[in-house]
Amino acid sequence: MTAQTTVFVALDYADAQSAWPLIDKLSPQECGLKVGKELFTSAGPDFVRELVKRDFKVFLDLKFHDIPTTVKKAVRAAAELGVWMVNVHASGGKRMLEAAREAVADMQNPPLVIAVTVLTSMTEDDLREIGIRSSAEQHVLHLAQLAKSAGLDGVVCSAWEAQAIADACGHDFIRVTPGIRPVGAEQGDQRRIMTPPEAAALGIEVLVIGRPITQAKDPVAALHAINQSLTA
Numbered sequence: 322m323t324a325q326t327t328v329f330v331a332l333d334y335a336d337a338q339s340a341w342p343l344i345d346k347l348s349p350q351e352c353g354l355k356v357g358k359e360l361f362t363s364a365g366p367d368f369v370r371e372l373v374k375r376d377f378k379v380f381l382d383l384k385f386h387d388i389p390t391t392v393k394k395a396v397r398a399a400a401e402l403g404v405w406m407v408n409v410h411a412s413g414g415k416r417m418l419e420a421a422r423e424a425v426a427d428m429q430n431p432p433l434v435i436a437v438t439v440l441t442s443m444t445e446d447d448l449r450e451i452g453i454r455s456s457a458e459q460h461v462l463h464l465a466q467l468a469k470s471a472g473l474d475g476v477v478c479s480a481w482e483a484q485a486i487a488d489a490c491g492h493d494f495i496r497v498t499p500g501i502r503p504v505g506a507e508q509g510d511q512r513r514i515m516t517p518p519e520a521a522a523l524g525i526e527v528l529v530i531g532r533p534i535t536q537a538k539d540p541v542a543a544l545h546a547i548n549q550s551l552t553a
């Protein structure tokens with residue numbers, strides 16, 4: 322792990338019992354942890370609090386997308402768990418994004434609030450199907466600029482768009498990239514993918530990596546190999 326690029330392990334497990342064996346072997350110095358919809362729905366807030374208590378940086382990935390009032394209250398509830406970062410969908414619009422930012426404005430140690438642009442599983446054909454005519458990069462950039470103008474801390478995007486976002490939104494605007502696949506790893510449902518060293522070379526702050534670690538024969542060795550490849 323370089324000073325710049327941190328791997329967050331996506332704990333996409335069915336329940337807490339399935340997640341603990343890996344967590345117990347990880348240290349907060351070598352990775353952050355991402356808790357998403359599946360694990361949060363089954364394991365709940367106490368599980369997240371326990372990760373925070375163990376000093377892990379936690380990215381609570383619940384991708385809120387709703388009316389502004391609901392998102393504001395949901396972001397606040399997430400922030401009060403003590404997590405390092407939370408996310409919402411940029412497609413919820415500017416007022417929703419502003420509500421997400423306002424939710425944590427009076428906190429002493431607020432989490433980073435970031436916005437998902439275009440899911441890394443989506444291609445331009447998928448965008449056409451939902452009525453979006455611009456290229457993936459153009460749409461990601463549009464949503465990133467919207468998130469920036471609403472005062473958010475950064476975006477989730479694919480590594481393909483990371484450079485254009487830095488150019489358009491500045492280097493303080495955090496880029497979080499899933500869709501990261503070491504050479505030879507299965508692509509699965511991801512579409513806009515990049516290898517860890519290529520993503521690190523772009524200075525991307527957070528790489529979210531799930532299955533290439535969690536489904537490896539030796540997940541800890543897989544994480545260590547990825548971290549090593551970032552500095553090579």
Ligand SMILES: O=C(O)c1cc(=O)[nH]c(=O)n1[C@@H]1O[C@H](COP(=O)(O)O)[C@@H](O)[C@H]1O
Binds near residue numbers: 478533
């Ligand atoms: O917000 C996210 O974390 C996210 C956004 C996105 O565009 N694409 C994406 O894959 N993710 C999450 O990142 C993780 C990627 O996992 P793997 O594909 O197994 O590496 C999953 O937990 C997804 O929910």
